[in-house]
Amino acid sequence: MQAARGTPVDDRDDPGSAPTGLLASSRTWLLFVAVAGMLLAVDQVTKVLAVRHLTDEPDVPVVGELLQLHLTYNPGAAFSLGTRFTVVLACLACAATVVVLWLSLRLRSRLWAVGLGFLLAGIGGNLIDRLFRDPGPFRGHVVDFLMLPNWPVFNVADICINVGVGLILIQVFRGIQLDGSRVEVEK
Template sequence: MQAARGTPVDHRDDGPGRTGSGFLARPRSWLLFITVAVVMVAIDQVAKVLAVRNLTGEPDVEVVGELLQLHLTYNPGAAFSLGTRFTVAIACLACVATLVVLWVSRRVASPVWAVGLGLLLAGIDGNLIDRLFRDPAPFRGHVVDFLMLPNWPVFNVADICINVGVGLILLQVLRGVNLDGSRVEPRDADRPEAEDEPAAGDVEEDR
């Protein structure tokens, strides 16, 4: 009836999956993303300052018995002491990764995606700040690690952010949720009976 009267029929989804126009898909989701990133970077940096101030030259501190201890160390490599010989390359990759996450965040309109990307950005930049501003030199700075579990490399808050952020992103991908909050639907999922219908010609031949 709408089409007959000259009113255009709009098949677009006006629900959570619809992205807005302009620079950002959803300003509130992007605000959540940037808030998570800024808050977690601040927590990471404050924790590192306190660790250096209180743990330098001190024995390990038991927080939960031997399960969780505070042990100060300096890591020239990536998360969990990986790639210790490539500090400059890792710092450059972190700069590129920061730009990529910021670029992707323009399309975020899902709260879970916003939190996941915010944590990922916080983890990347939390350790990048150490590499840029800590000794021995810019782009060669050593990352402060201070959290120790049994049979596990010493890590920090930024490392936790990276892993939790990646986990949330993978969860959304496995759930089929896009950045804009819409869901990925399998092709022809709404017509499962189409393959079982006999063709017109086949019906005539059977007769």
């Protein structure tokens, strides 16, 4: 089986009327930057508000017991795993940020741009905590404040990572590449 590049698909600018080349990729890259920037700002603002309003306070029900606000600081990764490896997690987040930025330079697909934007916002939001929060650079604890029953406490950055990965997986399973072309399998 061989894979060959196909024609652009519907999540890319309309090939009949849209600009091609640098202008099309610039628009898609700007979408990526806008999504990442907006979501990163939402993450950081919600963390500041959580620290300001939830420190030393009891849990705040938002939707009964389904969703509550509960402030916690997480030195580890998801599910508080790897709490003794905060420096390693910070270094991995730095590397992941570089990889996402490098991949973004080849973007021509709007859905890939949105997916990578979500992913960058999530990685970046938690990386900012690891770099600038106590107990110090590369050892900082991530602010988590959203609590569901029987689930670890999380934040907006964690939501962004999951949505970003989901969108990227959709594109991969559809066979859509970063440039918007479809991988066709020849028999």
